[in-house]
Amino acid sequence: MxxxxxxxxxxxxxxxxxxxxxxxxxxxxxxxxxxxxxxxxxxxxxxxxxxxxxxxxxxxxxxxxxxxxxxxxxxxxxxxxxxxxxxxxxxxxxxxxxxxxxxxxxxxxxxxxxxxxxxxxxxxxENLYPKITEEFSLLTDAKITPSEKKILRLIAEGLDTRQIAKRLFISDRTVEKHRSNIIQKLQLDKKTNALLLWAQKNKGLIF
Known part of the structure; x- marks a missing residue:
């Protein structure tokens, strides 16, 4: 037994x-x-x-x-x-x-x-899988690039624009451009911390 x-x-x-x-x-x-x-x-x-x-x-x-x-x-x-x-x-x-x-x-x-x-x-x-499939489809359909996914991972860790730029050896402006593109692709609200919330909620998709 x-x-x-x-x-x-x-x-x-x-x-x-x-x-x-x-x-x-x-x-x-x-x-x-x-x-x-x-x-x-x-x-x-x-x-x-x-x-x-x-x-x-x-x-x-x-x-x-x-x-x-x-x-x-x-x-x-x-x-x-x-x-x-x-x-x-x-x-x-x-x-x-x-x-x-x-x-x-x-x-x-x-x-x-x-x-x-x-x-x-x-x-x-099994009731997790429809949600997983839906979110993976969203990430794929949005055509998130490898560079953008790297930015998303750092956002999920709580890093701000300056910290991300320092970590990746790129300019603040480049990071902001990536953030803007990701927000547009994922159709998120530009005026809130929606990107941070999305990245933290979907860690399983981006790590």
């Missing part, structure tokens, strides 16, 4: 997850209401799986996953979240996590997720 630790700071949701995984046939070794306790339980019990909420006090689900990886534990991590931001799913993928499950679709996707993860595969909620 596969073993699991579950963690979520919402008691009702935690209870629901526990009920589901026990009915599925997993042995629950412990549950936590914050990320720190979740990590300590994973270290203590080394379960086959850990199902952890993305947003928890003390440590996020992704921070728990990073620590598990850092200390070399073999526990497979499944993230549970309401967040559909692509850069978060991309970060989970970069960490080689086993699953990224959206809470609003958990009832219909949980069994399939567990089936695939226990079989050694990854499961990322």
């Amino acid at each position: 596969s073993t699991v630790i579950i963690a979520d700071d919402h008691p009702l949701f935690l209870k629901g997850v526990r009920s589901f995984v026990e009915e599925y046939g997993l042995q629950v070794l412990g549950e936590a209401f914050n990320g720190h306790d979740a990590f300590e339980l994973i270290k203590a019990h080394e379960p086959d799986l850990a199902i952890v909420d993305l947003e928890m006090p003390l440590m996020t689900g992704l921070e728990v996953a990073k620590e598990v990886k850092t200390v070399g534990l073999g526990t497979k991590i499944i993230i549970l979240t309401f967040h559909k931001e692509i850069y978060l799913a991309q970060e989970a993928d970069n960490l080689n996590l086993s699953g990224y499950l959206l809470k609003e679709f958990a009832i219909e996707e949980m069994k399939r997720c567990l089936d695939q993860v226990i079989a050694g595969q990854q499961f990322f909620s």
Whole structure:
């Protein structure tokens, strides 16, 4: 029987997850209401799986996953979240996590997720993919050049025009021209920080 630790700071949701995984046939070794306790339980019990909420006090689900990886534990991590931001799913993928499950679709996707993860595969909620496809299409259709993508990456990091110019050894004017072209291609509002918000929201597409 596969073993699991579950963690979520919402008691009702935690209870629901526990009920589901026990009915599925997993042995629950412990549950936590914050990320720190979740990590300590994973270290203590080394379960086959850990199902952890993305947003928890003390440590996020992704921070728990990073620590598990850092200390070399073999526990497979499944993230549970309401967040559909692509850069978060991309970060989970970069960490080689086993699953990224959206809470609003958990009832219909949980069994399939567990089936695939226990079989050694990854499961990322299928409800992410239409959004990913749409945003990749936007980036491609906008004909963003490699130079413009490089500018977007630095904008996403929070650098301003002068800092970007210094990093890339180009003039402030050249950076501003790139910014203007990107804003036009993506059809963003010129008078707000829309480009910064877009770049940070779509990190998964530009990194």
